[in-house]
Amino acid sequence: MVKAVNPVPNVAPSWNIAPSQQAMAVRRHPKTGERHLDLLTWGFVPHWADDLKTERKPINARAETVATSPMFRAAFAHNRCLVPADAYYEWQMTTDGKQPFAFARQDGAPMMLAGLWDVWQGAGGARLRSFTLITTSANEIARPIHGRMPVIVEAGDWPLWLGDEEGDPGELLQPAGDEVLKAWPVSCRVNSPANDDVQLVEERW
Structure with a gap:
């Protein structure tokens, strides 16, 4: 269990978080070392960005290049976080189009x-706290559906990833074990962010 010192953000549950929307993330405070659970916007904007309107806002960072990419290398060194999720979606190309699948532990x-x-932080003092997810090559469970998958950090590795412990966080950027996840087809209603209800994660027959 990730223990955060601040109250849980007062936000309704979501079954279909889309880019540009907010999601909860666990971060280590750089001065106190305490863990905080905060709402961050999905779509990474580095602190050095000049124009918020024209800056690209990547929702994913590749594990293979995250430590050296000019966009992400500083954040990888100092600003790593954990994003809790009960499930995530990925799409498989079929003869009838894209079929969404849900993945969960x-x-x-x-x-x-x-x-x-x-x-x-903008010139007028406005602040945007944002995040991106790190992806890696798919494991045997995910590969038939999509070639990439998010990096899943196991509980024993949370201190290393958040910076509580010394070590190389790059060693954690591996596909989840084949026994970790399950996948099932879901309704194409998930393709629209306007749809956000628990039925989205129910198996499609």
Whole structure:
């Protein structure tokens, strides 16, 4: 269990978080070392960005290049976070179009996805706290559906990923074990962010 010192953000549950929307993330305070659970916007904006309107806002960072990419390397070194999720969606190309699938842990526990965060501040004082998710090559469960998957950080590795412990966080950027996840087809209603209800994660027959 990730213990945060601040109150849980007062936000309704979501079954279909889309880019540009907010999601909860666990971060380590750089001065106190305490863990905070905060709402961040999905779509990474580095602190050095000049124009918020024209800046690209990547929702994913590749594990293979995240430590060296000019966009992400500072955040990878200092601003790593965990993004809790009960499930995530991916799409498989079929002869009839794209079929969405849901992925979740087989043990029923929430996933902790590896992310990076940063804070951008405009000239007028406006602040944007944003994040991106790190993806890696797919494991045997995910590969038939999509070639990439988010990095899932196991509980024993949370201290290393958040910076509580010394070590190389790059070693954690691996596909989840084949026994960790399960996948099932879901309704194409998930394709629209306007649809956001628990029925989205029910299996499509």
